[in-house]
Amino acid sequence: MPKYMLIMRATDESFANFANIDFALMLDAMGKFNDELIRAGVLLAAEGLDDANDGVVVDFTGETPVVTDGPYGETKELFNGYYILDVASKEEAVEWAKRAPYTAGSKTEIRRVPSIDEFPQDNPWIQKERAWREQTGQL
Numbered sequence: 001m002p003k004y005m006l007i008m009r010a011t012d013e014s015f016a017n018f019a020n021i022d023f024a025l026m027l028d029a030m031g032k033f034n035d036e037l038i039r040a041g042v043l044l045a046a047e048g049l050d051d052a053n054d055g056v057v058v059d060f061t062g063e064t065p066v067v068t069d070g071p072y073g074e075t076k077e078l079f080n081g082y083y084i085l086d087v088a089s090k091e092e093a094v095e096w097a098k099r100a101p102y103t104a105g106s107k108t109e110i111r112r113v114p115s116i117d118e119f120p121q122d123n124p125w126i127q128k129e130r131a132w133r134e135q136t137g138q139l
Contacts, residue, residue, distance in 0.1 A: 001086050001087060001088050002086075002087070002088070002089070002112055002113075002115070003044060003084055003085065003086050003087075003112070003113040003115070004084070004085050004087060004090060004093035004110055004111065004112055004113065005082055005083070005084050005085075005110070005111050005112075005113050006082060006083040006084075006085065006093065006096070006097050006100075006108050006109075006110055007079045007082050007108065007109040007110075007111065008079055008080055008081045008082060008083075008100075008102070008106065008107075008108055009078065009079050009080070009106070009107040009108065009109060010078060010079070010080045010105075010106060011105040011106065011107065012105070013104060013105025014102065014103045014104065014105035014106040014107075015105075016105075017103035017104050017105060018103050021103065026101075029101035030101060032101075033099065033100055033101055034046060036099070037083070037085065037096065041086075042085045042086050042087050042092075042096065043083065043084075043085060043086075044084040044085065044086050045082075045083070045084040046081070046082065046083040046084070047081060047082060048080060048081035049079070049080050049081055052070070052078045052080075053070055055069075055070070056068065056069055056070075057069075057070070079109070083096075084113060090110065090112065093110050094110060097110055116129060116130055116133065116139070
């Protein structure tokens with residue numbers, strides 16, 4: 001089955017709404033959603049991310065990379081977590097995303113994750129990656 005990444009995007013509105021939610025209630029709601037994904041057998045990975053203000057950006061627009069503190073861009077450009085689901089179709093990924101317990105103003109971007117099988121198998125770098133994935137139990 002294809003894999004899809006659900007990228008959780010926060011907005012100013014969702015940040016404001018999140019501030020008014022009891023953390024224990026939020027954990028309970030997310031825990032129930034995660035449990036549904038696990039029981040359905042579609043969850044491959046899921047992680048939240050730390051505050052974007054604590055991150056760094058490596059910018060490659062010049063001749064040499066430049067490292068700066070803080071988020072990449074405006075709040076509307078940031079994401080704060082992701083899920084990787086193994087589902088039959090984009091439509092199924094959409095249905096799971098619609099069930100997520102997010103605050104008003106939140107957005108989820110859904111993108112397919114290409115399989116290594118879709119790349120030229122005679123390429124030596126693809127062969128090395130395939131060997132690594134087999135060694136680590138990913139294939």
